[in-house]
Amino acid sequence: MILGQNLIDGNWVGSENLRASDDLEGQSFAQATAAQVDEACRAALRDFRAYSGKSRAERATFLRSIAEQMDVLGDEIIQTGMAETGLPEARLVGERGRTTGQLRMFADLIDKTGYLDIRKDGALPDRTPLPRPDLRLTHKAIGPVAVFGASNFPLAFSTAGGDTASALAAGCPVIVKGHSAHAGTAELVAQAIAKAIEICDMPAGTFQIVQGSGREVGSALVQHPDIRAVGFTGSLAGGRALYDLCHARPSPIPFYGELGSVNPMFCLPSAMGTRAAEIGAGWAVSLTMGAGQFCTNPGVAVMLKGPDADALETACVAALNQTAEQKMLTDGIHAAYEQGVRAFRDLMTEVTSCGAATGKRAALPALFKVSAAEWMATPQLQHEVFGAAGIIVLCDTLDEMRDVAEALEGQLTLTLHLDDADQDFAGDLLPILEEKAGRLLANGFPTGVEVCSSMMHGGPYPASTDVRATSVGTLGIARWLRPISYQNMPDALLPSELKG
Secondary structure (H helix, E strand, C coil), rough: CCCEEEECCCCCECCCCECCCCCCCEEECCCCCCHHHHHHHHHHHHHHHHHHCCHHHHHCCCCHHHHHHHHHHHHHHHHHHHHHHHHCCCHHHHHHHHHHHHHHHHHHHCCCHHHHHEEEEECCCCCCCCEEEEEEEEECCCCCCEEEECCCCCCCCCCCCHHHHHHHCCCEEEEEECCHHHHHHHHHHHHHHHHHHHHHHHCHEEEEECCCCCHHHHHHHHHHCCEEEEEECCCHHHHHHHHHHHHHCCCCEEEEEECCCCCCEEEHHHHHHHHHHHHHHHHHHHHHHHHHHCCCCCCEEECCCCHHHHHHEEEEEHHCCCCEEEECCCCCHHHHHHHHHHHHHHHHCCCCCCCCCCCCEEECCCEEEEHHHHHHCCCHHCCCCCCEEEEEECCCHHHHHHHHHCCCEEEEEEEEEECCHHHHHHHHHHHHHHHHHHEEEECCCCCCCCCCCCCCCCCCCCCCCCCCCCCCCCCHHHEEEEEEEEEECCCCCCHHHCCC
């Protein structure tokens, strides 16, 4: 049952400031006060040493218990998520499986010591001109972490999502700022975590959740001196504002933000000659998945103009024109999408004719085309419109296609559609693309991010705020760890992984 309250230091507490849910009839949510944010941060710091001091096996058991408690809640999470977001049941069932799966993945990770990057340099007492001391290095939890839930993933990138799972695995207490678009779903997951805390006898400050629309709660959270790092998935404007707050603090802290990307695809000549229509039809499916509300949505396709480009356009338009309207996540996201599409219509040629959507927060796809020269000269066309809006960028020559690659800002993904005959030019493009994105694909579509050890979900700014960090995959745990070196430390005082 949804309480509409905040979980602070092991207790569910309300406030006088209530926000009525737009989607859950009769349900309101208490908006956290500044005093409650302060109490949560103090509790997290108070319990940091106790939680980080738990054995890796104990933390792994805790993560698995969270996954089990999410399974116990069953359909209540799914039905609440559907009501709040408009996402279909199958999508949310899959997302719940991904969420519990990554909790178990991080539990498996910390069952072994490999993630700690242990290094040992034994003493060399007889070395001249100076002896070398015994040095051993491991990694320890950085401290209490603030995590911001994402609007477009109410489970996998929110309360118990990848940031929370990896931070808890590292030994960091977590305070989640719930997203107002799915506050009920966030609270239900928090209830599952609270139950796991009880079952596993973890400190009360190990996990907490505060709700609050607007930026007041989030700003207070990232500026609190007891918070040592922040994980964020959201808009460029919101993320940049929080990033600036983190780095303006008297003691600056890391801000790991995933902020946005248009994820261009480069459709090379030989591939276009053999399967342009196939690429166009596949693009339409990827572009409209989840109403285009994926951070890896491929919003731009770059190609040489000519009959093959016409064939791709025809196939893509045919599929898009038959796409039913889809409900977007929030009123704000819907309004921003409609505004972005209107702005595109003033700057480019629209090739779709989908008509006007009529349902609540409903949207239809839109496809545009423009010359490469105009696209490069118009920065607005290179910015993300969050939704199913795509742009065909037409180049006169391969050299101009290379220029488009050079002009790109940082991206989460870049895709090459190529055949064997395209590999020489692809080899010329690849060094450029490697500088521009965190994940490079061949002959596929970037929507859908595999949760595994080799995944990189991040990229150069503005895709993310730290090009070295990923928010998906086991490497994500590195964000919440810091290296510590021990010199000539008695064996009895060393961390267990450094003994012997």
